[in-house]
Structure formats: structure tokens, C-alpha cells
Amino acid sequence: MASPASTAFTAPQLPAGRTSLFSPSVSSSYLASISFARSRFRAPLFGQALRLTLHPPMIYAFCDASRINRDLRTKAAAAAWGGEARPTILVSEKLGEAGLALLREFANVDCSYNLSLEELCGKISLCDALIVRSGTKVTREVFEAAKGRLKVVGRAGVGIDNVDLQAATENGCLVVNAPTANTVAAAEHGIALLTAMARNVAQADASMKAGKWQRNKYVGVSLVGKTLAVMGFGKVGSEVARRAKGLGMHVIAHDPYAPADRARAIGVELVSFDEAISTADFISLHMPLTPSTSKIFNDENFLKMKKGARIINVARGGVIDEDALLRALDNGTVSQAALDVFAEEPPPADSKLVQHERVTVTPHLGASTTEAQEGVAIEIAEAVVGALKGELAATAVNAPMVPSEVLSELAPYVILAEKLGRLAVQLVGGGSGIKGVKVVYKSSRSPDDLDTRILRAMVTKGIVEPISSLFVNLVNADYIAKQRGLRISEERVFHDGSPEIPLDSIQVHLANVESKFASAISDSGEIVVEGRVKDGIPHLISVGSFSVDVSLEGNLILCRQIDQPGMIGRVGNILGENNVNVSFMSVCRTAPRKQAIMAIGVDEKPHKEALRRIGEIAAIEEFVFLQI
Numbered sequence: 001m002a003s004p005a006s007t008a009f010t011a012p013q014l015p016a017g018r019t020s021l022f023s024p025s026v027s028s029s030y031l032a033s034i035s036f037a038r039s040r041f042r043a044p045l046f047g048q049a050l051r052l053t054l055h056p057p058m059i060y061a062f063c064d065a066s067r068i069n070r071d072l073r074t075k076a077a078a079a080a081w082g083g084e085a086r087p088t089i090l091v092s093e094k095l096g097e098a099g100l101a102l103l104r105e106f107a108n109v110d111c112s113y114n115l116s117l118e119e120l121c122g123k124i125s126l127c128d129a130l131i132v133r134s135g136t137k138v139t140r141e142v143f144e145a146a147k148g149r150l151k152v153v154g155r156a157g158v159g160i161d162n163v164d165l166q167a168a169t170e171n172g173c174l175v176v177n178a179p180t181a182n183t184v185a186a187a188e189h190g191i192a193l194l195t196a197m198a199r200n201v202a203q204a205d206a207s208m209k210a211g212k213w214q215r216n217k218y219v220g221v222s223l224v225g226k227t228l229a230v231m232g233f234g235k236v237g238s239e240v241a242r243r244a245k246g247l248g249m250h251v252i253a254h255d256p257y258a259p260a261d262r263a264r265a266i267g268v269e270l271v272s273f274d275e276a277i278s279t280a281d282f283i284s285l286h287m288p289l290t291p292s293t294s295k296i297f298n299d300e301n302f303l304k305m306k307k308g309a310r311i312i313n314v315a316r317g318g319v320i321d322e323d324a325l326l327r328a329l330d331n332g333t334v335s336q337a338a339l340d341v342f343a344e345e346p347p348p349a350d351s352k353l354v355q356h357e358r359v360t361v362t363p364h365l366g367a368s369t370t371e372a373q374e375g376v377a378i379e380i381a382e383a384v385v386g387a388l389k390g391e392l393a394a395t396a397v398n399a400p401m402v403p404s405e406v407l408s409e410l411a412p413y414v415i416l417a418e419k420l421g422r423l424a425v426q427l428v429g430g431g432s433g434i435k436g437v438k439v440v441y442k443s444s445r446s447p448d449d450l451d452t453r454i455l456r457a458m459v460t461k462g463i464v465e466p467i468s469s470l471f472v473n474l475v476n477a478d479y480i481a482k483q484r485g486l487r488i489s490e491e492r493v494f495h496d497g498s499p500e501i502p503l504d505s506i507q508v509h510l511a512n513v514e515s516k517f518a519s520a521i522s523d524s525g526e527i528v529v530e531g532r533v534k535d536g537i538p539h540l541i542s543v544g545s546f547s548v549d550v551s552l553e554g555n556l557i558l559c560r561q562i563d564q565p566g567m568i569g570r571v572g573n574i575l576g577e578n579n580v581n582v583s584f585m586s587v588c589r590t591a592p593r594k595q596a597i598m599a600i601g602v603d604e605k606p607h608k609e610a611l612r613r614i615g616e617i618a619a620i621e622e623f624v625f626l627q628i
């Protein structure tokens with residue numbers, strides 16, 4: 001890399017306060033930095049930087065800059081964030097009023113219930129967000145019908161098995177849920193079913209209403225001293241366990257992923273699947289429906305159960321093989337079942353399981369309390385509105401969760417990362433194709449103290465978007481990189497500086513590629529661009545082996561030339577004649593009268609003719625125009 005030694009000086013029109021745009025490291029004998037910063041430059045730029053970090057549409061840019069930029073060109077979308085035309089949120093199932101009120105403050109809310117798939121697909125391309133409960137199947141078809149407009153799906157509840165997460169991710173659509181507000185309601189319903197089943201409450205009630213008085217028929221079983229196996233010791237499972245302990249039950253649990261000390265803390269022993277189902281009198285299901293839990297309660301596992309076991313399911317119908325359960329009920333392996341959830345909802349009217357004398361059923365009521373529905377509605381409304389504003393939701397299901405304080409600290413680096421990716425890819429030439437991308441972070445922080453996922457995603461976005469029709473955001477960046485065969489690796493380099501500053505610089509390396517600007521190839525044979533945030537503004541600080549110093553705003557011209565007097569003036573004149581505003585300029589040279597790299601920031605795209613004339617200047621060996 002050329003020595004960073006340089007002489008820094010500023011152009012006469014530099015306004016007060018602009019000197020900070022040059023870092024001390026740039027001030028040494030071989031790098032001459034010349035700023036043509038304009039007096040109107042700082043305020044709007046700072047304003048823009050603020051918008052980029054704080055103003056809703058631009059915060060959203062972290063997730064979806066291209067779409068928002070595209071949208072911002074349209075009156076409707078410009079107003080969307082200003083209040084005239086607001087985003088549209090489709091609510092496809094009943095949601096608590098408090099949540100609806102929150103949504104209405106921010107968006108147009110269309111409450112359309114019981115939509116068929118066709119109707120949903122018909123509406124969805126007009127919606128920015130969709131809020132569902134468990135009754136709406138958000139399939140790939142829905143995401144495809146959205147034609148890129150749908151930005152967020154909010155699941156007003158826990159289970160997201162009715163949302164095709166892969167399709168959401170591929171379409172860059174964020175999925176958020178409301179994971180906590182219905183926990184207690186579901187646990188209480190589990191306990192309600194447990195006790196009601198043990199004492200035949202539903203059957204006795206139906207019998208009396210039919211005019212009968214059958215005291216002998218409905219003798220129940222006691223709970224105290226009995227063993228309850230909680231299958232899935234998460235939020236609901238642990239609340240059920242806590243309550244069952246209060247009923248005097250011996251509680252064991254099976255959950256391959258739950259920490260044993262959390263279970264021990266409430267007097268529950270974690271055991272294997274087989275031990276749980278073979279020793280329990282009551283088995284309560286609280287695991288999610290996933291490919292590995294689908295029909296996990298099947299003929300084989302019913303056979304392992306204690307004869308006459310009783311089963312409660314407030315999780316998902318699909319974790320039970322319902323035909324196998326029917327067989328187990330009929331052969332006495334299972335003496336009773338209490339089911340709130342079914343493989344198909346609603347189950348067929350003639351379902352033998354629903355009609356079974358020893359099965360107690362409720363129509364998926366676990367989360368249906370006034371309190372839980374109010375809580376869930378507020379939880380999901382806040383998550384969806386936050387996501388539409390571009391805040392990364394804490395309950396994102398298909399994107400890395402980046403806490404808001406981390407996000408606001410990294411905001412200028414997020415912009416820098418995208419711009420570096422964008423620059424690097426434009427330097428590629430010769431049809432070599434990009435395979436390996438390395439992002440190097442120079443930081444004085446420990447790796448644990450710096451979350452780089454969003455930065456990596458933004459580098460990917462910067463690289464992919466200029467060369468494809470895809471839009472990339474935090475949700476789909478990794479997926480799209482993989483699809484395109486891009487291997488993105490990250491490296492940390494310790495920088496001896498203040499840990500108060502998250503990053504000293506970011507480098508983007510593209511390996512095994514040719515460049516249309518040979519000077520962008522570093523000594524290691526890779527295209528390398530490096531940037532730093534100065535005063536909140538992203539700057540390019542090196543290209544290949546050359547140091548530069550140019551603010552990454554507008555567009556950029558890079559020229560390699562023989563260092564000689566008058567070059568700045570000649571290029572500046574051509575641009576001036578073309579009415580192209582120069583915002584920033586820096587010259588880095590290997591030695592006086594040897595090679596130099598001139599980096600010129602321009603507001604407008606110069607006309608082809610102007611670029612041709614620059615290329616014809618005899619001392620210019622190569623040059624490239626880059627859109628940032």
C-alpha cells in the first residue's frame with residue numbers, strides 16, 4: 001500500500017468546520033488531499049445522515065434500501081412516510097382492538113377475515129404487511145403474489161408453522177411473531193384440559209344437558225402424586241410444569257434443548273423422550289411443530305407409554321399421528337386425550353377423534369383469553385409497525401436479531417458497508433465472476449463486542465444489487481449470496497484504538513477477479529476497497545494499494561495518472577464545462593512525479609463525452625467512473 005504520508009490542504013472555499021473531514025492519518029508527505037467541499041454541503045449531508053439513521057423510511061433502508069429508494073421516487077411512497085399515503089396492513093384474522101388502534105395510527109388497516117387463498121393472493125400485492133393468527137396459511141403462493149411489496153408478516157401468536165419461512169426469506173419478507181403474550185393463557189388452558197379430562201367435566205356436562213344423571217359413569221382420577229411428563233420445556237411447558245407442581249403432581253420433562261438448571265430451579269427433572277413417555281401418567285405436549293416433531297407421537301411411541309396414559313395437546317395437532325392416537329385409544333394404551341389443536345383445523349365434522357367418548361376437545365382456544373388477545377395484538381402491532389419503520393424487530397423469526405442500540409451504533413457503518421460492496425463490484429472486469437468475498441473489520445473491540453451480521457449483509461447487498469434484478473436486505477442476504485455461489489467470509493483485525501468507536505475501518509476483498517481499474521488490485525492480487533466513517537460520513541480510504549480520501553456521497557471518478565502539475569485543473573475544467581459538481585477530491589501519489597491516484601467525488605453522472613475527454617488526457621493511465 002502506498003505510504004499514507006501526505007500533505008493535507010484545503011481549498012479556499014472550505015467552510016468553517018470542514019477541516020475535520022481530513023483525518024490526521026491522511027496528513028503526511030505522499031498524500032495530497034484537496035477538498036472542494038461546498039458550503040452547502042455539510043448541512044444537507046448531515047441532515048441526510050440523520051435521516052439515514054433516524055427517519056423511518058431511511059431506517060428501513062437498512063433492511064430494504066433499494067426498494068425504499070425505488071419507492072421514494074414515487075409520490076405515493078414518499079408520502080407513505082410523510083403521512084399522506086400510508087402503508088397498508090392487511091389483518092386476516094381477528095385481532096384485539098388495542099393492537100388495531102396502534103396499527104391505525106401508522107397505516108391503513110384492512111381487516112378482511114376468512115379470505116380464501118385466491119382472495120388473499122389477490123389483495124396481497126397492495127399490502128406492505130400482513131397480520132395473521134394460526135388460521136391463515138401464508139404459503140409460497142402468497143409471497144409470490146405479493147410481487148415484492150409485502151415487507152412484513154406478523155404472526156399474532158407463537159407458532160409460525162402456518163407461514164412458509166423459506167419463501168418469506170427468499171422474498172426478503174421479514175416474519176415476526178408475538179412469542180410471549182399468550183404463554184400464560186396456553187398454560188392455563190393446558191391445566192384446564194388436564195383437570196377437566198381427569199374428572200370427565202366435558203362429558204358429564206354434555207350428559208346432564210342431555211337430561212341424564214350419570215354419577216357412576218364419570219368417576220375420574222386424581223392428579224396428586226401422579227407423574228406428568230411435559231414434552232417441550234419452553235415458555236408454555238415450564239408454566240404448565242409450575243402449575244402442575246402446585247397441584248401436587250410429580251413433574252418430569254423432556255426437551256433436548258432446555259437448560260437443566262432452569263428445570264431444576266422449579267423442581268423438574270429433565271429426562272429422555274423414552275423415559276418421559278414410559279413413566280408418565282399424564283403427558284402434556286408443548287413442543288413446536290417442526291419436521292422433527294411431526295407425528296412424533298405415533299404407533300411406535302404410543303406402545304412405549306404406560307398402559308392407560310393420558311395425553312394433553314395444546315401445542316400443534318401435527319405432532320400427533322391422529323390415526324395412531326385413535327388406535328391407541330381404542331386398544332386402551334391411551335385411556336384419555338384432551339386436544340386443543342388438530343392436524344387439520346377445523347377437523348372434519350365426522351372426525352372420529354373429535355367424536356370419541358374419551359377425548360375432550362376445544363377449538364384451538366389456548367391463546368383465547370381476553371387478556372392474552374389484547375397482549376398479543378399489542379405485541380404484534382408494535383413489532384409490525386417497528387419493522388415497517390425499519391427497526392429490527394426483537395421477535396424476528398427469519399432474520400438476525402440486532403438489538404436497537406447495536407443498530408444505532410452501527411448505522412453509519414451499515415451505509416459504509418453497502419457502499420464498499422457497491423464500489424468493489426463495479427471495479428470487477430473481464431467476466432471473471434465473483435466467488436470469494438472477504439470482509440475485514442479493523443476494530444479495537446473484542447469479537448464478542450461487535451455484531452457484524454448486518455454489516456456482512458449490507459456488503460452482500462452492495463455487491464449483488466448492481467449486478468442483478470434482485471433486491472437484497474438483511475432477511476435474504478445470506479440466502480441470495482448462497483444462491484449466487486458467493487462465499488462471504490469475515491476477518492477481524494485488531495486495531496489499537498478506542499473501544500468507544502466500534503470500527504476503525506472495513507475492507508472488502510474480492511478474490512480471483514480481474515479489474516477494469518488495475519490499480520484496484522492490491523499486492524495480494526485481490527480487488528480491495530477500504531472505508532472508514534469520519535464525522536458520521538462514510539469515506540473511501542484506500543483502493544488497491546493506494547490511499548485515497550474521498551467522501552462516499554454521489555458518484556466517484558478514480559484516475560491513475562503520472563503525478564504532474566495541472567492535472568486537477570484539467571479534470572476539474574472538463575467536469576465544470578459539463579456542469580458536474582465536484583464534491584470532494586483527493587490525490588495520493590507513490591512519490592512526487594511518479595504515479596498518483598486521483599479520487600473525485602461528483603454529484604452528477606458526467607456525460608460520456610466528458611468521461612471520454614478525461615480518458616484522453618495524456619497523463620491519465622486509467623480511470624473508472626463508479627456510481628455509489
Ligand SMILES: NC(=O)c1ccc[n+]([C@@H]2O[C@H](COP(=O)([O-])OP(=O)(O)OC[C@H]3O[C@@H](n4cnc5c(N)ncnc54)[C@H](O)[C@@H]3O)[C@@H](O)[C@H]2O)c1
Pocket residue numbers: 158159160179182183186231232233234235236237254255256257258286287288289292293314315316340341364365366367368
Ligand atoms: N393452543 C394454543 O393456542 C397455543 C398457544 C400458545 C402456544 N402454542 C404452541 O405451544 C408450543 C410451545 O409454545 P412456547 O411458547 O412454549 O414455545 P417455546 O419455543 O418457548 O417452547 C418450545 C420448546 O420446545 C422444545 N422442543 C423443540 N423440539 C423439541 C423436541 N423434539 N422434543 C421436546 N422439546 C422440543 C424447545 O427446545 C422449546 O424449549 C408451540 O407449538 C406453540 O405454537 C399453542
Ligand SMILES: O=C(O)[C@H](O)COP(=O)(O)O
Pocket residue numbers: 133134135156157158159160182364366367368
Ligand atoms: O401458536 C400460538 O400462538 C397459538 O396456537 C395461538 O394461535 P391463535 O393465534 O390462532 O389462537
